[in-house]
Amino acid sequence: MSMIEFHNVEKYFGDFHALKNINLTIDKGEVVVIIGPSGSGKSTLLRSINGLNTISSGKLVINNFDIADKKTNMNKIRRDVGMVFQHFNLYANKSVLENITLGPRLVLKENEEQSKKEAMDLLDLVGLADKAESLPSMLSGGQEQRVAIARSLAMKPQALLFDEPTSALDPEMIGDVLDVMKKVAHEGMTMVVVTHEMGFAQEVANRLIFMADGEVLEDDDTKSFFAHPKEERARQFLSKIINH
């Protein structure tokens, strides 16, 4: 069953053509990794799924809702499609626990007790139950990102988007975050991940998408992509990020 569909999607930032004729279907339960050089439109594509970017033309359907349709409730879609950011974006004025419970309380109308209990379960899952009362500024980057993942999961989303979740982390922090992401993937979550962590891609992703200059150049299952990338640019890109 398809969860996210792009039909001839174009995006311009002024004169800059950020997304060029994107056609893409992502099914429920799929884990899709998007790679490509910087400025290739990966983040723009991801952010448009969450409505953080609007699209210039074409059609983008999430869970059978056309997001360009005025009748579509964007907040409802965002409730179902969570997002994890490169710079974590934890609420600086709220404790770790409050970061996680805020959405469930305000959007899902959960009561305090229930939201706290669920938040503590999620903190257990990401291994940070002892940090519940800490402020984000007291955490390391890796810890912040794990809290951010817990915050997204607290909304019980049907899909999660990850925008370079480990790019801002020190190397020794990356493993913990990837471990959490693997756990989430194994639970059957639909995931779209912009990352250059090829180990993660090989282990977890069903499918790999290579983007360059705003276009999807290659879209293949993970095994055949790594075994023999069809596009020359994909081949070059892979060899660069794997052999450094």
Added chain:
Amino acid sequence: MINILVRYWPELWSGLLSTLGSSLLALVGSLILGTLFAFMEISSHRWVKFIGRVYVEVFRNIPLLVVTMFFYVVIPMFIAKVNGFTAGTIGLTIYTSAFIAETVRAGIEAVDTGQMEAARSTGLTYTQAMVQIIFPQAIKITIPPLGNQFINLVKNSSVLAFVAGFDLMYQGNVVAATTFNTSDTYLAVGLMYLILTLPLSYFMRYLEKRLA
């Protein structure tokens, strides 16, 4: 100077109270108005934003004295008779609110855009995100410059003297004209302004520390 303070204490004291009253009214009023216009300035509605910007640019670029004179003269022409205290306080409120709007707007814009994006991406509405996440962080950033605005406001309240607002400056002028001892009188008046502004200054510093 002590002589003047003792001899004219009733006048100066009543002036101090008028200054304090006008300042407090203008402080509360300009904080509310200023915050309102700050939100108008960052609105995504073109016309709301436009009105916000025009308000701010008009009132922060006209001298306070002109704004105050305007209200002193114009309100009686169209609405009702007002005394100097009221007209002066209205002028002071509106003038200061333009500066506070800019201060609050800058505070809101200084909060990392990722905070709003994260809040929206979990399904919070714009208003919920503002109230819960952005505004509390903006307030912290805004406290020090807001303190400057409040201190300026107290000092600027001396504009009431020009519209017979019976404030501290007005009473000081009267005492100076009566005694011909200008230097001592204004020295006393200056000290009395310090009684108002120094505690305010320390209070803002305290707030800054407590919220940090």
